[in-house]
Amino acid sequence: MVSEGSVIARGEWHPANSSRSVAATLQLAGGLVVAVGDAAGERHAAAEPEKMTFSPRVGSIPRRIVFPDGSLFETRDNDAIDAYVEKRQGRRSGFVHRMEEFHPRLIVFAGLVMLLAAGIYRYALPALVELAVLLTPPVVPDWMGSGTLATLDRTTLSPSKLPEADRRRIGDGFETLAAKAEGGAGAYTLNFRDGGYIGPNAFALPDGSLILTDQLVELAKGDTDMILGVLGHEIGHVERKHSLRQLYRAAGIAGLIMLIAGDVGSGVEDILTQGGGLLALSYSRAAESEADMRSVELMRAAGRDPAAIARFFERLEEIYGDHGGNSMLSTHPDTPERRRAILDYDAKLRGVTVEKNGPDTSTPGAEGGRQPAKP
């Protein structure tokens, strides 16, 4: 009879889909797994072990053993179930559970996680961004560019009111500059627009469209090299595909945070998201200075004044400097270094060295050649 069977574990048995339960034991009898009631020793359910499901072990939560008829045997005796499953399968079960058990090995895991997390942020994420940039078909930046320009035209920009002569003069200079850039003059187009509330600005779209606002031209007061210096900066953004990179990077960071969100809690998730935003800012500053250097190189190659973009910052200071607090809102803490870096780089290319602390020409100006944050 069943009562002679070897006992696997003690627990409770439920009929299918019912909350009613009886105290029972799980037994092995004649190749069958049987749930036997404690009270009268009656056989509640029996099945071949292959047709049953044993829930995988997680910590020490109750184990569910489901019979093919839908009835359930539940027990807290995890070890007994593990021992039975192991004996039947002839090998140890619950690989993940065994890794999770409290053991010095977990210290190694923790170290590994820290190392991998740092590695992902430092190496894997940039590598993935590069890969994504490489795999992006050239048609995507084209679409992005034309779509963004159309949107801007519809919402903020209006046709340029500049005199034809000014436009021709700047356009000609731009041609010589673009000819020295990657992809040649054909890869870049210059668009004149009235900036509206954007004010004096220039920005680059990923497809090589550059937008120059009338207000920036007015600000330059006929200093064509200054305008070209800013445009060189924008060409630098296009060459290095900065907007595409920034897009992929932001998506990558958001994805990483989402993946571990459940494991860090919503409070920490918020903090990570904010921190990710701050890091994105520092990344965009790196992109800005990279574009600054490219402006110096391009202007030099085109036989123009390489440090003209530095003059642009000076001009901003002249105009906005008096307003103090107002224009400080839009500035980056590193603007003085940025200007110094431009002059240093220009000097280096000329083969001249200047002393590190040159005249203090720091500029609290609105940032000039910046591309829109989200093209």
Place this chain on the structure above:
Amino acid sequence: MAVADAGRPETVAQFERASFTGRASEYFGIWIVNVLLTIITFGIYSAWAKVRRNRYFYGNTVILGRAFEYHATGKQIFIGRVIVFLFFIGIQIIAAIHPLFVIVTTVLILAALPWLVQRGLRFNARVTSYRNVRFDFVGSVKGAFVAVVLGSFVSFLSLGILAPLASRWLYRYVFGNLRYGDRPFFTEPRVGALYGVWFVPALMVVIGAVICGIVGLAMSGAIMAIVNNADMTEEQMILTFVLGIYLAFFVVFVVYGLAALVYRAGVRNVVFSSTKLDDKHELLSDMSRARYAWIAITNIIVTVLTLGLMRPWAAVRLARYMTAHTAIRIHGDIGEVLSSIESTGAAMSAEYMDMEGIDFGF
């Protein structure tokens, strides 16, 4: 087993508290393996990690001697996530190509939101069981629209003054449509009681705003002084300003976060305590709002300071507190509860499309 004759719980006229039996040391192993495998599988394991995490927390939440169980499978959640992921990638690509398209997708997502919420609640209910009986959710999409979209809208437009009304709509929808097997839940949180727990966080927000205002005025005064001070270098000025901005953000973040925690705990107390199962068995939540906020905040601090390594301890700590302050009073006999949905088969596999991400923190 604590309850010898578990099928027929005794007639008790007092509240039985729930308890959380998980341990930080035990959960640490599960957690670190979850994170490690998630990283080395490039995120794919995160779906299975979620299942193990939820099984651990549900399986250690014990009431009347028995634990809950979480039944979603890693595969189910993985497929759901892939669908969501592809959808968002698609939106991002289109948005990058044509920025104005964002308006269209935002409207579409907003229109689909009630449906997503309803499916999310149903999914979460159906993958939860207690004593071999599954929960179910029978709320309608229209109900979700009123409870979630209209509720948040009203709450937002009234600057939070009508938030208790929105909470009432939301939880009447969530709990009023919840079923334990064939037994319905019913909840009727009184507006007066909700305003009672609304008052303190509202006061916190007002006081916080006043403090921010004073700090802001002091700041602008300081800036004017600095601007007029020729001795100060450019860098120092900018540094002061940037520090000020970060400080302001920090204060806003902390004040609103704190108020939200206090409000959430209060609403949970009111809603649980006015909920009945099967029209007679009463639920109770009696968390101290200050204690709850304290636990949540120190949890975040400890987690950040230990680079996340104390997160398992923090999660177990919060679960233990919340569970210990949840109770049920059984009147008479629960009797045999029968599942109203099939636990296996087509009904469950059709749930792939459900958004498992939406839940309400209960």
